[in-house]
Amino acid sequence: MPMKSSHKDALRDIVGADHFTDAQEECLCYAYDATRAQYLPEAVVFPGTTQEVADVLRLADTHRIPVVPRGAGSGFSGGALPVAGGLVMAMNRFNRIRSIDTDNLVAEVEPAVVTAHLQAAVEKKGLFYPPDPASYTFSTIGGNIAENSGGMRAVKYGVTRDYVRGLEVVLPSGEVIHTGSACAKDVVGYDLTTLFVGSEGTLGVVTLATLRLLPLPEAKQTLTAAFGSMAAAARTVSDVIGRGIVPTTLEFLDAPSLQAVERYAPVGLPAEAQAFLLIEVDGDADCIAGPMERVRRVCTENGALQIRLAREKDEQEELWRARRAVSPALRSISPYKMNEDIVVPRSRIPEIIDSIQKTARRYDLPIVSFGHAGDGNIHVNVMGGTRGEADVPKMERAVDDIFQATVKLGGRISGEHGIGLAKQPYIGLNLDAPTLALSRQLKRTLDPHNILNPGKIFPQETDSASSF
Ligand SMILES: Cc1cc2nc3c(=O)[nH]c(=O)nc-3n(C[C@H](O)[C@H](O)[C@H](O)COP(=O)(O)OP(=O)(O)OC[C@H]3O[C@@H](n4cnc5c(N)ncnc54)[C@H](O)[C@@H]3O)c2cc1C
DSSP states (O other), X not given: OOOOHHHHHHHHHHHOXXXXXXXXXXXXGGSBXXXXXXXXXXEEEOOOSHHHHHHHHHHHHHHTOOEEEEXXXXXXSSTTXXXXXXXXXXXXXXXXXXXXXXXXTEEEEOTTSBHHHHHHHHHTTTEEOOOOOTTTTTOBHHHHHHHTOOOTTHHHHOOGGGGEXXXXXXXXXXXXXXXEOSSSOXXXXXXXXXXXXXXXXXXXXXXXXXXXXXXXXXXXXXXXXXXXOHHHHHHHHHHHHHTTOOOSEEEEEEHHHHHHHHHHSOOOOOXXXXXXXXXXXXXXXXTSHHHXXXXXXXXXXXXXXXXXXXXXXXXXXXXHHHHHHHHHHXXXXXXXXXXXXXXXXXXXXXXXXXXHHHHHHHHTOOEEEEEEGGGTEEEEEEEOOTTGGGGHHHHHHHHHHHHHHHHHTTOBSBSSSOOTTTTGGGHHHHSOHHHHHHHHXXXXXXXXXXXXXXXXXXXXXXXXXXXX
């Protein structure tokens, strides 16, 4: 049901007329995310306080108006899309770092703070906030928490969940709760903080986060190695980890990624290169040379065709160029792209890569894989072939096969992008019926009228805001 004008008036009263819009051209800016799908909201509110968030949600709950919280809209699974219409709650005004506590290594941060801004602010004080999704220069802490985002440094430092100590959350009823604390240890009651991390904006709106920080590592070194086969690169990954070296990042690019990069922005790889590893080690300045030398030795033993080592920042940036060029380079293959982020136990990487390559041949489609070899999280891009849009059904079948193969190897259909809208038909591949039923029950308990981000995670919620 469309929102009534009386509801819009009530929303203007709560947030102020300047912080509400139902102008179509403005709503359009909040209709998309990185999936490129579009759903137009009926209005957008920009609350400025926790009380305003609570009042908006109470009103929405009373009148059964769908509400979708939104950070930067960079999500890859459709989480911020208002699929059931209603309201987008843009958190832009919650953009302050409230405190950085150097004694207790915690920061109090509002959800619209951009990840890179938090990182820069804590680094000025000699501290470190490790989660680093590749979108860190524009994605927000609220979005990172809602998606439990990972990144390149997850191999050594873990993901967003590992840095959230406590949360202020507004429930769909408008009630405000506080989970966790700034303390390093805390076992008071259930671990509700973890419940909200990764809940994809479906259980509550995060209005404040207490985040754990680390001391800033003194130094880092970066190495790249090109290999003549994916098997040699995969063996190198296992050997590096097997010898007790924990790199900060361990990224890989497969042969189609390398070809795309060389066409788009040549980085001078040997012509016979079929796989590429980018490995970074960080820590105390006098302690990192040893592990890096061991990494170099492992690469040589596995027959690396080319090894480059960078100690200085500029040289390191140069080595990162190939990794960063992959995403834009993919557009030169085809505008049609299905971007999945499967994860398998690290030791199964060679098998899943083999299976992906067979899928590419079976459907005669370009499939490009790259990503976080160190934690088994692979970005698989199923690209359109020569028939353009007509290839889409074939691409969907290829994605289906890749998910099936992932699950057979003990993997999960998403390592960091979430289920959202894009992967909900597949959730049953990973969650059995009782686990799904309990998850649904949790959603119903916290959001009995299904007003908060309806149509996400669970397939049957897609039709309308009120149908469960
Ligand atoms: C180029 C590119 C690279 C990327 N690289 C990575 C990567 O390396 N690793 C990775 O994990 N992801 C990556 N992503 C995906 C995306 O950036 C992350 O999921 C990010 O955390 C989303 O943040 P956002 O602020 O854009 O959130 P949005 O897209 O606005 O929202 C994402 C979800 O969070 C919810 N949400 C937002 N704010 C709140 C809040 N305050 N309270 C409750 N729910 C909220 C929304 O409802 C939605 O469900 C990438 C995306 C792009 C475009």
